[in-house]
Amino acid sequence: MNTLNRRAVLRLAGLSALGAAVAACAPDAAGGGAPKGDAAAKAFGFTSWSLNEEAQKGAVQAVLDAYAARAKVTINPASFPYNEYLNQVTLKLRGGQLTGAVQLDISWLAALAAMGRLKDLGAQAAGGGYTDVALGSGQFGGKQLGLPWTTGSIGLVANTELLKKAGVDGMPATVEEFEAALRKVAKLGGGITPYAAATKAAQLKDILPWMRTFGSPLLEGDTITVGDDASVAAVEWYKKLYDDKLIAPDVDRFDARALFAQGKAAFYDDAIITRGVVASQSPDKSLTEKMAPLARPVLKAGDTPQALLWGHVIVVVDGEGSDAAADFAAYATSDTATVASFFEKVKLPPTTTAGLADPKVSGDTFTADWTEKITKTATANPFWRYAGYAQIEAAIAEQVQAVLVGRSPAKEALAKAAETARPLQK
Amino acid sequence: MTATVSSRSIPVERVARRRPPRSRAAAWAAVTVIGFFGLAPIYWLVVTAFTPDDKAFAFPPSLVPTEITFDHFVRLAENEQLFGYLVNSVIVSVVTAVLSVAVSAYMAYAFSKFRYRGRSSLMHLVLASQLFPQALLLVTLYAVFSATGLLGSYTALIVSFTTFTLPLCVWMLKGIFDTVPSTLMEAAAIDGASRWRTLHQIALPLAAPGLVAAGLFAFVRAWNDFIFALTLADPDRQTLPPGLVHTYLGEFQTAWPDLMAASLVVSLPVIAAFMFLQRYLVGGLTAGAVKG
Numbered sequence: 001m002n003t004l005n006r007r008a009v010l011r012l013a014g015l016s017a018l019g020a021a022v023a024a025c026a027p028d029a030a031g032g033g034a035p036k037g038d039a040a041a042k043a044f045g046f047t048s049w050s051l052n053e054e055a056q057k058g059a060v061q062a063v064l065d066a067y068a069a070r071a072k073v074t075i076n077p078a079s080f081p082y083n084e085y086l087n088q089v090t091l092k093l094r095g096g097q098l099t100g101a102v103q104l105d106i107s108w109l110a111a112l113a114a115m116g117r118l119k120d121l122g123a124q125a126a127g128g129g130y131t132d133v134a135l136g137s138g139q140f141g142g143k144q145l146g147l148p149w150t151t152g153s154i155g156l157v158a159n160t161e162l163l164k165k166a167g168v169d170g171m172p173a174t175v176e177e178f179e180a181a182l183r184k185v186a187k188l189g190g191g192i193t194p195y196a197a198a199t200k201a202a203q204l205k206d207i208l209p210w211m212r213t214f215g216s217p218l219l220e221g222d223t224i225t226v227g228d229d230a231s232v233a234a235v236e237w238y239k240k241l242y243d244d245k246l247i248a249p250d251v252d253r254f255d256a257r258a259l260f261a262q263g264k265a266a267f268y269d270d271a272i273i274t275r276g277v278v279a280s281q282s283p284d285k286s287l288t289e290k291m292a293p294l295a296r297p298v299l300k301a302g303d304t305p306q307a308l309l310w311g312h313v314i315v316v317v318d319g320e321g322s323d324a325a326a327d328f329a330a331y332a333t334s335d336t337a338t339v340a341s342f343f344e345k346v347k348l349p350p351t352t353t354a355g356l357a358d359p360k361v362s363g364d365t366f367t368a369d370w371t372e373k374i375t376k377t378a379t380a381n382p383f384w385r386y387a388g389y390a391q392i393e394a395a396i397a398e399q400v401q402a403v404l405v406g407r408s409p410a411k412e413a414l415a416k417a418a419e420t421a422r423p424l425q426k
Numbered sequence: 427m428t429a430t431v432s433s434r435s436i437p438v439e440r441v442a443r444r445r446p447p448r449s450r451a452a453a454w455a456a457v458t459v460i461g462f463f464g465l466a467p468i469y470w471l472v473v474t475a476f477t478p479d480d481k482a483f484a485f486p487p488s489l490v491p492t493e494i495t496f497d498h499f500v501r502l503a504e505n506e507q508l509f510g511y512l513v514n515s516v517i518v519s520v521v522t523a524v525l526s527v528a529v530s531a532y533m534a535y536a537f538s539k540f541r542y543r544g545r546s547s548l549m550h551l552v553l554a555s556q557l558f559p560q561a562l563l564l565v566t567l568y569a570v571f572s573a574t575g576l577l578g579s580y581t582a583l584i585v586s587f588t589t590f591t592l593p594l595c596v597w598m599l600k601g602i603f604d605t606v607p608s609t610l611m612e613a614a615a616i617d618g619a620s621r622w623r624t625l626h627q628i629a630l631p632l633a634a635p636g637l638v639a640a641g642l643f644a645f646v647r648a649w650n651d652f653i654f655a656l657t658l659a660d661p662d663r664q665t666l667p668p669g670l671v672h673t674y675l676g677e678f679q680t681a682w683p684d685l686m687a688a689s690l691v692v693s694l695p696v697i698a699a700f701m702f703l704q705r706y707l708v709g710g711l712t713a714g715a716v717k718g
Contacts, residue, residue: 034582055678055679079661081671082677091565096572097577263481274679282483283480283484
């Protein structure tokens with residue numbers, strides 16, 4: 001009879017362990033993370049970055065649970081970090097791994113629409129009661145490819161306490177008044193940045209609404225107008241604020257929020273969620289009461305205040321489970337009780353007339369003010385229609401930064417930005 | 427030439443003693459500056475991990491914490507999802523390290539101790555694969571794993587990590603096998619040992635420091651990877667780097683103190699591994715670096 005010596009036993013044990021490891025590493029029966037739907041479309045996927053974000057995941061999960069119970073379907077959630085989301089979703093859509101409903105930032109719609117795999121949600125949009133501005137944020141190429149989930153804007157927020165201390169009466173309505181207010185705030189000293197405007201290249205796209213304020217359309221038809229007299233005047237004005245230390249170097253959105261939360265900035269640009277974000281970073285528990293949204297100052301009285309549209313849409317990938325996913329998208333974005341409850345939890349404004357009129361929403365003064373003063377006149381970034389919009393924004397931002405640090409005159413820099421941006425219009 | 431150099435060689439202690447005070451001060455200044463750049467981020471990580479949320483964003487920032495909290499560590503301990511990421515990291519990193527060492531040891535031994543046509547070209551081909559930016563291979567690997575049904579699995583991660591660690595591991599171990607005298611192999615052969623036995627009972631034990639160094643390199647590579655772990659693994663099989671980003675870096679805000687606390691905790695296994703194995707690591711990395 002054969003006997004096993006110690007070495008043979010160890011060898012067998014090693015082989016067994018290796019086998020077990022290989023077995024453990026094998027893909028499961030479901031075959032990976034792609035959302036699956038059955039033939040009767042009683043299951044579909046929902047991909048969303050909010051599903052894993054502490055501040056929102058509970059509210060989003062509640063919407064999923066309520067719909068799943070109501071429609072008797074299974075929703076397979078998937079999530080990627082916000083900063084990597086577009087890359088991951090694009091890769092998975094291209095690889096056929098993405099099905100069902102997908103949350104998108106409105107600026108990403110063109111990039112995904114260009115792949116030709118999104119379902120037209122015109123029928124769902126028609127009966128949803130959405131506002132025109134909101135519907136517009138989900139349209140591309142004449143089709144309704146996304147149902148608006150939240151529609152807001154990026155606009156100016158002020159610390160009214162600091163303005164009062166500086167002797168600024170009322171909110172500045174024109175660029176001239178705004179600059180005068182900044183100069184008054186600067187006199188307070190104490191390390192206060194009057195306007196925590198974006199000056200880091202990564203966030204300098206915030207200058208685009210100022211260019212519009214000065215009269216540049218940015219894009220006419222397919223012609224980039226960055227570099228025209230109005231945009232040059234806007235950048236020269238920004239440079240003046242920079243040189244006079246009314247705005248600070250090396251500031252992005254995160255820095256601006258931190259400065260504002262610490263009471264070290266009188267104005268800054270942010271989305272409507274600013275209230276919750278700065279409150280969590282501030283030692284001053286009453287800061288939110290001192291925050292006030294204001295319409296971006298205009299060049300001359302009577303002009304329309306400029307603001308950048310901001311929001312999320314839900315798109316649906318054509319194919320497996322798409323009808324059920326489209327029904328879910330309509331429910332999540334337009335069922336009044338659902339959107340009002342969602343607003344109550346996360347303070348993201350709804351997109352339907354009925355949702356906005358719900359007492360839970362209309363009773364919120366900050367949101368009502370923001371909607372009236374900022375979102376009402378907000379428009380989309382015209383470059384969003386191009387899949388390469390981010391590179392276009394980066395080309396402009398890079399040249400604006402060159403102006404700020406004194407490396408180039410504004411006219412020359414913006415002409416160069418336009419030249420770099422032109423080949424990216426596709 | 428060699429004789430001249432060796433006749434002039436001076437003991438290291440004497441060289442140090444003769445160094446003028448000014449150059450010693452300059453050396454210390456250089457060490458201090460470099461140390462500051464190396465250690466300042468770690469110091470800031472530790473300080474932020476113990477700073478309350480509302481103080482973490484204080485302006486101007488305080489170099490010394492004025493208030494200490496353990497809340498971030500408590501929240502970390504309560505987060506079951508992060509524990510899942512940790513388990514995934516351990517599985518993927520350990521298997522990658524073992525697989526990398528196993529494969530690269532055989533490859534390196536073959537490159538070092540056998541002579542055959544195309545050996546040199548093959549060796550450089552292995553090294554040349556390091557010239558490609560790894561992110562470029564992501565799309566290709568994604569398609570390959572998708573077609574083979576491996577997408578989302580641990581296997582996808584382990585195979586891709588092993589692919590990237592192999593070239594360096596092979597070259598590191600080849601250098602070590604080069605230092606093992608061939609006469610030992612010949613002696614073993616004369617005594618009747620097979621090539622298999624010679625490799626396993628003579629060469630591998632002598633190359634142990636190199637195996638440890640290669641294993642650690644592969645482990646750390648797998649432990650720290652972000653983009654492959656995010657793209658190739660299912661959400662429930664993702665490792666700590668994408669897990670931490672997912673948990674703490676959001677659309678609107680970043681929970682810096684929580685992220686720093688989590689980073690501190692997840693660094694501990696790697697730090698412990700380095701401390702425990704550092705003598706092997708140094709020996710393994712430098713072995714074979716100098717000929718003769």
